[in-house]
Amino acid sequence: MKINYPHGSYFALFLFFLLSTNFCHSQITTAEKAELYLSIKGEITFTFQVKKDSDIQRYTENLSIIHYNSVTKTVKAWANEKQFRFFQAKNIAYEVPKSENEVDAISIYDVSKQSRYASRAPLTFPVNTYPTYAEYAQQMQEFENSYPTLVDKFSIGTTTQNDGKEILFVKISDNVGIDEQEPKLMLTSSMHGDEIAGYPMMLSLINYILTVYNDVGHSDHARIKNLVENAEIWINPSANPDGTYYNDATNTSVTNARRANHNSWDLNRNYPDNVAGIHPDGNSIYELETQYFMTLANNNHFVISANFHGGTELVNYPFDNAYATTVSHSEDPGGVGPFYAHPDTNWFEDISVEYATHTQTDANSGSTAGAPYNYKPSYMTDDDDSYYKLSPGVTHGAEWYRVYGGRQDYMNFYQQCRETTIELSDTKILPESQLDDYWYYNRDAILDYLTQGTYGFTGVVKDAGTSNPINATVTIVGHDGYGSHTVTELPQGDYYRPIEAGTYDILFEADCYQSYTLTNQTIANYETKLLADVFLTPIAGSAPVNITPSNVSATTASVSWDNITGATYDYQYRILGSPTWISGSNASNSIALSGLTQSSQYEIQVRSLCNSNTSPYSSSVLFTTTAPPPCTGNLINSFPYNEDFDSGIGDWVQGANDVPGSNYEDWTLKSGGTTSNGTGPNSGYGGSGNYFYTEASNANTTTNVGQNVSITLISPCFDLTNYINPTFSFYYHMFGAGMGSLSVEISTDNGSNWNQLDASGNTVTNTPILNGQQQGSNAASWLQQNIDLNAYSGLFIKLRFTGTTGSTYISDMAIDQLNLSATLNSFTPVADCRDISITLDASGNASITSSSIDNGGSAGNLSIDISSFDCSNIGTNNVTLTATDPTDSGNTDSCVAVVTVNQPAAPTGLECWETATFNNTTCVWDVTGSQPAAPTGLECWETA
Ligand SMILES: [Zn+2]
Known part of the structure; x- marks a missing residue:
């Protein structure tokens, strides 16, 4: 048993596990092993088989895929506990490799535990130990203390665990306190907390740069001097110390180092992704560590960066989220992609090969004979995209397998930083005895990689x-x-x-x-x-163009214009002829004007402000507000509109003089049941609240309308000017053996004329939409009636309920929960024509498309009524261009272009005896004439 338990509690837990299950170690099932690792590390690395390559796409949102072997169809995945439960629920067989989940403390640590608790900082170099966090932090400070003019040490934030650990950087440059005209180069390691070969390596590198810079006789001085004096080198040895020192309250041991941060999230899946979206890992937030790096990159433009990991040995370059080739990817059988290569793919391939080759050389034989380290013959030779580019130790990210939310793609796509992911060691946590070796394999390759950031x-x-x-x-x-x-x-x-x-x-x-x-x-x-x-040259200030009013109503209008990048705007408008402008400022290239006067012609002008330059105002663009709504009363112009009468009659009004004589003539507002037995609902729609109904008990002057009478309830004015697809609906309750009928009527002229509607919105005569009893009891549910008002899009309308009571008092009909829904018609199709001339081809035909006659200002789906021409069309032709709202085929605009059709060009290269004549019937040029016969009877000295 080689799992090291730094705390008694975990050891006890494990003992309990063994004893209670009465298993010896070798008999622990895979599931029990999984539970054990989850309890110790809060995460697990496991393998499972897929039937086909494309299956792994199903898991990328809920697991971190960390390796895939397409030959054996084996997926190596990592999950936090929640993600693993999701996976377990699928009942897929899995394995939990010991090597991926346990480290052997005895074999990784060379330094005794006792000395580990005593501070060893300043460290000795190259660093041949995993420092405690305290030693690491002290050493980072020591660099600055020892080289104050060359080193600035700083923190970009406190880790999620919030126990004093920080994300530390050193910046190395001459005149380090000044932001000079120098490229910023970044190295960062171990965002996966258990991939820590790069962690001590970065400390060794910082020390190497500083000592060699100050040693003018050193053989590497020139390269280091160039970097220090002509660049800024930003180095972050430990990007996830919470993961590295996981489950160790004293932050001294890496034995339980894990991939995730303190919140159990894989930080290399936690970045915004241009393919998969802002939170591709399903985490609703960016973890603190992610936020710190995003802020750092927002505030500093890094030219080149390397992100050091472990678990394999290769350089991985962008993109991880998009294939570089459209060749068939078995992982993506439908060919969904996306497919695009980074435009600098060749450059990435070259610098990656340079890195890998350099490490291979140094790992094979060392750059100097007798170098003080052990060689590794096959170092950094993994090639996971060999079918794409055969280059051992180098792979294109997505051609290996796709990753979303990784930092590499984020830095490249969003931050214009050329970042690669360098996997330093097959073994994530190397034995300390090998740290020197890996340092020497990579030292010169890293320095040359940084130098690549100074080229160009x-x-x-x-x-x-x-x-x-x-x-x-x-x-x-x-x-x-x-x-x-x-x-x-x-x-x-x-x-x-x-x-x-x-x-x-x-x-x-x-x-x-x-x-x-x-x-x-x-x-x-x-x-x-x-x-x-x-x-x-600053833009001197050009006035905005294409100033376009839209959605003009009686009192409001929208105005937009072409955007000028970086500009803000002033605008002024007035009723044409008015002495005073109304003015304002706007950050964007559109404004909504309100409070306008109806039926008035307005002029508006706009100017741009860019830096300190202000353009002149544009020339005036005119628009005319519409006439007052052809409706009186309250105006409803935003939808959906709802009325449940729970607060009274709202915007509706009772019809006047509905019933001849002196009877009561209104709908009655009520909650609960109506007054008569055998008719009416028990309550308003939904079990409570008010409704309106016709009280059909014998007529009186105060409450009852009586029998065989019609009473009306009239809606406010609905302004559908800017709306499409309006639908009116209401709930009704019509229980009663003597039930009469209910009509819904519409008026487009403020109530002068009314037309009955059916459910489709057609006008009908003497056909109430609801006739006779509709419910079987007081307690029966309310029912809903919909009426399609599409025919009234763009109009002002009023609606009216007419309730006609039956011949007995058992005719209490009720209405409730009214709704008018409509879609804002924000799209205005525009057909913008231009006249063109075309020439028939040699066979007498020509064709055009809608774009042939589009003058450039058209908007919408374009179509034309004539696209093919032949001989019969020679001359002018009117062609109609129609622009259609993509979401509403009834919303169109059209214009007519004159298409002048010319006969085919005359044939060229005719012989002198040939004549070409255009044939209007066949539509081709007829060529006539033949070569005259050669003269005969020549004398022997003559030539023809
Ligand atoms: Zn990693």
Whole structure:
């Protein structure tokens, strides 16, 4: 039994486990082993088989897939406890390899436990031990204390466990306190807390850089001096110390190191992902450690980065979430993709091969004879994408297997940092006796990798007016995509663009500046090319264009215009001819105006503000507010509209003079049952609240409408101007043997004329939508009636209930829970035509598409009524272009273009005796004429 239990409690737990189950170790079932690991580490690494490669996609959201062997169809996965329960529920057989879940404390530690509790900092170098957290923190401080002009040590945040551990960095550079015109290069290790070969290695590296920089006679001095004086090196040895020192209250032992952070989340699945979305791991938050790195990357532009892991030995380059090739991926049999390669794939492949090859050489034989370490013949030779690019020790992420939420893709796609994932050791937690070896395998490769971040195009971008450095985007024309462009960083305005050798056009862009392209810039590999300062001219301030009013009503209007990147806007508007403008400012390129005067022509102007430049106002664009609604009373113009009468009659009104004579003539508001037996509901819809009903008891002047009379209840004015697909619905209760009928009527002229509706919204005559008894008892449920009002989209309407009581008092009909729903018609199709000329081809035919006559301003799905032309169309033709709202086929706009059809071009290359004549019937050029016969009777000295 080699699991090391640093605390009595865990050891006791394990003993209890053994005793209570009465198993000896070898008899523990796989499930029991899983429980044991979950109890000790809160996470588990396990393997299972899939039938086919594509099956692993089913697990990526709920597990971390950490390896997949497509030959044996074996998935190696990691899960926290919650994720593992999800997996267990699927009843899939699994294995729990001991080597993936236990480390052998006796074999990893060279240093006795006693000395481990006494501080060993400052450490000795190269670091041949796993320091305690305290030793690590003290050593990081020691670097700064010993080299104050070269080292800045800082924390980017306290870990989730919040027991004093921090995410520590050292920044190394000459003039470290100043942000110089130098590329920022980053190394970070062990975000997976149990992949810690890189952890002591980073400490050794920091020490090596500092000592060699100060040793001018050292054989490596020139390379180190170049890096320290021409770059900033940011190194984070331990990105997840909570995971590394898991289950050790004193943070001294890595024996229980685990992958996850303190909250049991895999940090390398916790980043926003451009393919899988903002929380691809199902965690609703970004863990603190993730947030710290995101903030760091937001505030600093890192040119190149390496993210050190373990578990295999290779360099993995982006993207992890998208295939680089469209060749069949058995993991993705439907070919869903996405498929795209990082534009700098060749560069990534090259620097990755350089890294892997360098480590292979140093691991095989050492860079110096008799080097003080043990060789490893097959180091860093895993190749998991050999079908894609055969390069031992290097793999394209997704061509191996896809990962979502990883930091590498986040840094590349969102932060323009060229980050790779370097897997340092097959064994995640190396025995301390091997730490020196792996340091020497990787030392020179890491330094050359960092140096790659100093190559490429570099320079600064400034304001042409003030010469101040500015934030700008630097894009390789025709090359960049998926975040591969770079950006300048203030205060220097400097940029760095490592790139494969070639000749490139470089586009410089900044908000509120004119763009500039530097053409034909040639660069070699391993070259740093300092380009002349680029001065961008501020946009002098151009007035916004395409100012477009929309959704104009009686009192409101929306106005939008073309966006100017980086600009804000002022606007002013007034009734045409008014002496005073109403003005305002707006950050975006659209505004909603309200409080306008109906039936008035307005003018509006807009200007842009960019930096300190303000454009003139645009010329006026006119729009006219609509007439007052053709409806009086309350106006309802936002939907859905609901009325349950629980607060009274609301916006509805009783019809006037419904019943001739002096009888009561209104609908009655009521809760609970009605007054008569054998009719009416027991309660309002849903069991409580008010409803309106017709009290059909013998007519009186105060409460009862009596029999065989019609009374009405009239709606407010519904403004459907900007709406489509309106539907009206209500609940009714019509129980009573003498039940009459209920009609719903509509008016589009403020109630002057009413038409009965059926359920489809058609107008009908003398056909009430509900006729006679509809329920069998007072207690029967209310029923719902829908009426399609699509025919009234865009109009002002009023609705009216007419209740007609039957011939007995048992005719209490009730209505409740009214609803009018409609969809805001935000899309305005636009057909924008242009006239064109076309020429028939040699066979007498020609065809066009909708885009042929689209003048560029069309919006919507475009179609044309004539697309093919022949001889019969020579001359002018009217072609209608129709733009259709993609969500409403009835919402269209159209225009007519004149298409002038020309006869086919005359044939060329005719012989001098040939004549071409256009045949209007066959639509082709007829060529006539033949070569005259050669003259006869020539004399022997003559030639024809
Ligand atoms: Zn890892």
